[in-house]
Amino acid sequence: MEQAIPRAESHSNNVLPFTLREDARDATQLIIPSPSFGEEEESPFRETPEEQPRKPFIEANTKAVTLSHLQNDCITPVFSRDNEVTISHNQFIETMWECAQRMFRSCTVEEPEIRVSHIVKGRTPEAIHKAVKDLTDEDKTIYYERMMFCIEIPAITEVIDGCRLNLTVGGVRAYNQENLYSKKGFEKFKVFIGFKNMVCCNMCVATDGLAGEMRVTNTQELTAKITELIVSYNARRHLERMRALLDTSMSESQFAQMVGKARLYQFLPPAQRKQLPEFEFTDCHLNTIARAYYNDTAFACDRQREIDLWRVFNLFTGANKSSYIDSFLARSRNATVFTEGVAKALIGEPEYRWFVE
Secondary structure, X not given: OOOOEEOOOOOOOOOOOXXXXXXXXXXXXXXXXXXXXXXXXXXXXXXXXXXXXXXXXXXOOOEEEOHHHHHHOOOOOEEOOOOEEOOOHHHHHHHHHHHHHHHOOOOOXXXXXXXEEEEEEEXXXXXXXXXXXXXXXXXXXXXXXEEEEEEEEEEEEEEEOOEEEEEEEEEEEEHHHOOOXXXXXXXXXXXXXXXXXXXXXXXXXXXXXXXXXXXXXXXXXXHHHHHHHHHHOOHHXXXXXXXXXXXXXXXXXXXXXXXHHHHHHXXXXXXXXXXXXXXXXXXXXXXXXXXXXXXXXXXXXXXXXXXXXXXXXXXXXXXXXXXXXXXXXXXXXXXXXXXXXXXXXXXXXXXXXXXXX
16 A cells, blocks of 8 residues: 655644634533634635625535525425424524524624525316416425535634634434324434535535434424534534544545545455445445545645645545435534545545545
8 A cells, every 4th residue: 555645834733713712611612713713824715705696505406595485485395294394494594593693693694505406396276176377385295305505603613734624513304214194203314514625515524523313303402402412512622633634645546546446345245345444325326536636726736746645535525416415414423524534544544444445
């Protein structure tokens, strides 16, 4: 196995965008922006933030909608056995937004950015017998099976290798993962806190920043569990681990070995695959990653065909934008865990060695 290529550039591990309030470390660990952050180094992406249209944080088959559209134009599904209403998409977003405003009350909390997919259409009872061509907007009903949103707190920010990262919270709701044909019980939500890379709007999610299945029965329980997640998230450690990816680089042959082994992963005998760490990306994602290795404007390899693991990580999070909403966050976390594992394998640790040897 080739030796990992050390990165020549130096960087500071001490520049962090926030401090923890002394009176809140054990109880709430509220994060507040450091007043001195940004005095020495200004990100080039701050100067003209409005000149370029913002890229979506997820693409696939999604479209952007507003909170008012969800509130005013969409119906809310019910559990068919008892006709109890579900927690609606807009209630979920409003709950998270209120939590963010309370937890980060010294900061500006931006409005939610919302993406939806899998529209479910219906008709009002009065329009059951109308021909399609005769239907009016008042005759139609819609809701979206899957919804994802994110809310930025731009005052809490850091620059890594020229990329500005803004603290971001958000969540996913997928009605296809609920049994709407039964009685009302626990409802499932996915909630995260992490950083958004403002160069490409890729989401950076750590293991302690994701609740992959939050089960609640009402918005009060949802508020409590969202608060618990935000309190337990260690933003400082997350940033340090992402910055550490700059310390290790791969050659072209090592990168090709990693991509090739990743393609083989799904075809391994089940017994052998169980012995390896989980890898959740598909061949379509790997095609995007391989193409971006040479052609991405921000994260491609250098002229010597070497690439540091920070850029590899961003190739994975960029490819993840083509995932469906309900699998997006799991792959976001897997991108973090996998890239960190490969970085360790390149310096001799065994857990992810199969992917690079």
